[in-house]
Amino acid sequence: MSTPTPTPQFDTNELVINMGPQHPSTHGVLRVVLRLDGEKVVDADVVIGYLHRGIEKLSESRDWTQIILLTDRMDYVAAVANNLGYCETVEKLMQLEVPRRARYIRTILAELQRIASHLVWLGTHAMDIGAVTVFLYCLRERELVLDLFEEYCGARLTYNAMRVGGLPLDIPAAWDRKVRELCAIVDEKVVEYEQLLTQNRIWLERTRGVGVISGPDAVAIGFSGPPLRASGVKRDIRKDEPYAAYEEFEFDIPVGAAGDTYDRYLVRLEELRQSTRIVRQALDGLPEGPVMGKVPRLIKPPAGETYHANESPKGELGFFIASDGKSLSPYRFRVRPPSFCNLQVLPKLVRGHLVADVVALIGTIDIVLGEVDR
Numbered sequence: 485m486s487t488p489t490p491t492p493q494f495d496t497n498e499l500v501i502n503m504g505p506q507h508p509s510t511h512g513v514l515r516v517v518l519r520l521d522g523e524k525v526v527d528a529d530v531v532i533g534y535l536h537r538g539i540e541k542l543s544e545s546r547d548w549t550q551i552i553l554l555t556d557r558m559d560y561v562a563a564v565a566n567n568l569g570y571c572e573t574v575e576k577l578m579q580l581e582v583p584r585r586a587r588y589i590r591t592i593l594a595e596l597q598r599i600a601s602h603l604v605w606l607g608t609h610a611m612d613i614g615a616v617t618v619f620l621y622c623l624r625e626r627e628l629v630l631d632l633f634e635e636y637c638g639a640r641l642t643y644n645a646m647r648v649g650g651l652p653l654d655i656p657a658a659w660d661r662k663v664r665e666l667c668a669i670v671d672e673k674v675v676e677y678e679q680l681l682t683q684n685r686i687w688l689e690r691t692r693g694v695g696v697i698s699g700p701d702a703v704a705i706g707f708s709g710p711p712l713r714a715s716g717v718k719r720d721i722r723k724d725e726p727y728a729a730y731e732e733f734e735f736d737i738p739v740g741a742a743g744d745t746y747d748r749y750l751v752r753l754e755e756l757r758q759s760t761r762i763v764r765q766a767l768d769g770l771p772e773g774p775v776m777g778k779v780p781r782l783i784k785p786p787a788g789e790t791y792h793a794n795e796s797p798k799g800e801l802g803f804f805i806a807s808d809g810k811s812l813s814p815y816r817f818r819v820r821p822p823s824f825c826n827l828q829v830l831p832k833l834v835r836g837h838l839v840a841d842v843v844a845l846i847g848t849i850d851i852v853l854g855e856v857d858r
Contacts, residue, residue, distance in 0.1 A: 497521065498520065498526060499519075500519050501520065502515060503517075504516055505534045509612045509846065509847070510846060511846060511847070511851060511852070511853065512535065512853035513535050513853050514532065514827075514846065514851070514853055514856075515530075515531040515534065516529070517529040517531060518834075518839065523838045523839055523840075524836065524837070524838060525834045525835055525838070525839065526835070527835060528830060528831040528834050528835070528842070529831070530827060530828070530831060532824075532853070532857055535853045535854055536858065538858075539557060539858045540818055540819060540858055541817075542554055543814060544815070545813055546813060548648060548783040548784075548785070548814070551570060551814075551817070552571065552644055552646060552647070555567055555569075556643060557642060558819065558821065558852075558858055559601075559796065559798065559823065559852045560852065560854050561797075561852050562597050562600070562797045563641065563642050564593050564596075564597035564633075564643055564645055564646075565597055565598075565797060566796070567646035568590055568593075568594055568727075568728065569793065569802070569803050570803050572727055572792050573792040573803040573804075574783070575648060575649065577786070577788060577805060578648075578783075578786070580648070580649050580777055580779060581778075582649060584729070584773060585770065585771050585772065585773045585775055586651045586776065587728050588728075588770050589651055589766075589770075590646065590728045591728040591729045591730060591762065592763050592767065593636070593645060594794075595759040595760075596632060596759075596763065598759045599756055600630065600633075602756055603623070603629070604623075604626060605847075606618065606622050606749075607619035607626075609749070609844075610622075610681065610687075612846075613686075613847070615681065617680065618677060618680055621676065621680075622677070625673050628666050632663060632666060636653065636655060637653060649777040649779035650775050650776035652776075653775070654775050660767050660770070664764065667760040671757060671760055674756050674757060677753065681749070682753075688746065690745075690840075690841075691745040691746040691848075692745075692746045694744055694745045694746075694837060694841050694845065695744055695833040695834070695845045696742060697743045697829060697833065698743055699743065701715075701832075702717060702743065702829075703717060706826075706828065707826055708822050708825065709797070709799025709800065709850075710751045710752050710755065710798075710799070710850070711748055711799070711829075713737065713738065713739045713740065713751050714742075714743055714747040714748040714750070715747075716740060716743065718737050718739050721795040723737055729766065733762050734761075736754075738751045738754035739751065745844055745845065752850075782812070784811075785809070786807065787810075788806070788807060788809075789806035789807070790805060796822055797850075798826065798850050798851070798855070799825070799826055800825075801822055803817075803818075803820070804816070804818040804819075819858060821855040821856065821858065823849075823850075823851040823856045826850075827856055829849070830849065
């Protein structure tokens with residue numbers, strides 16, 4: 485009697501593994517379920533929600549000023565951008581006039597925050613791929629930016645740096661001189677970063693042709709910010725729908741052509757230079773006057789709804805707010821976070837690449853999970 489051939493218990497052609505939610509290269513608590521054929525990624529499923537704190541719903545039970553504190557906790561690497569986007573949305577709903585000096589200082593703070601955010605991105609992205617030295621250099625310069633924020637508002641991460649109608653504080657004495665010194669340092673150090681990475685053979689092999697997405701595909705999927713511009717789409721809210729004082733300054737919008745990980749690196753590197761250019765112009769033309777407009781002691785916007793967006797370091801950060809005209813809290817509060825919208829492209833980017841490339845592709849999107857989950 486012949487022995488029956490055993491039926492295989494598992495299909496060994498494909499392997500399903502979890503990357504995260506506590507993997508050091510997933511930038512927090514992102515979980516990516518990878519389907520692999522050997523080392524090649526067949527498909528990926530992005531699982532989020534591990535850092536969800538209900539900020540949008542909490543905001544519907546806080547008054548209009550208290551919400552500024554909550555916005556700090558979304559993209560905590562670029563808290564000023566959150567403060568600015570929210571305050572300008574409420575000002576738009578209330579039709580408030582913000583003093584010109586306040587708009588200039590807001591622009592300076594927003595660009596300093598862009599520099600700090602891009603430095604965190606560059607350092608962690610390089611470290612993910614293996615360039616630890618770049619990480620140490622970038623954090624060195626970021627500390628100088630945080631020193632300026634600490635001198636301005638007393639905080640180094642979550643700033644509470646804006647108020648509806650203007651700013652809580654004017655800039656300290658000699659602060660503008662220190663900002664100019666920082667701009668000179670950043671311009672000098674960007675050259676150093678380029679010498680370490682831009683023509684580095686290993687960096688080129690790990691980033692060129694990896695995670696390519698075309699301009700039309702980037703637009704269709706909802707990309708914004710540096711990843712969208714790296715695909716050749718010249719879209720920047722600072723230019724297209726100016727806010728704060730951006731319409732008064734000259735700066736260029738860097739765009740890429742290939743739409744790969746390398747182009748996204750080059751775009752952000754050039755944005756560091758453009759940020760220092762904007763800051764210098766704002767300091768040169770800084771007007772005199774108050775930093776707070778005429779705002780009622782009790783903020784209660786009229787009934788209505790509005791949407792307003794700004795160009796955060798990661799892309800289009802939009803706030804939708806509805807007011808019933810009676811309550812001291814928003815009737816509805818919703819956020820359009822760039823990290824959340826940009827993250828949805830990850831499965832498309834990783835298909836066909838190696839497991840090692842997944843690390844580089846998570847980094848190239850530049851996500852913060854506090855903003856993804858809210």
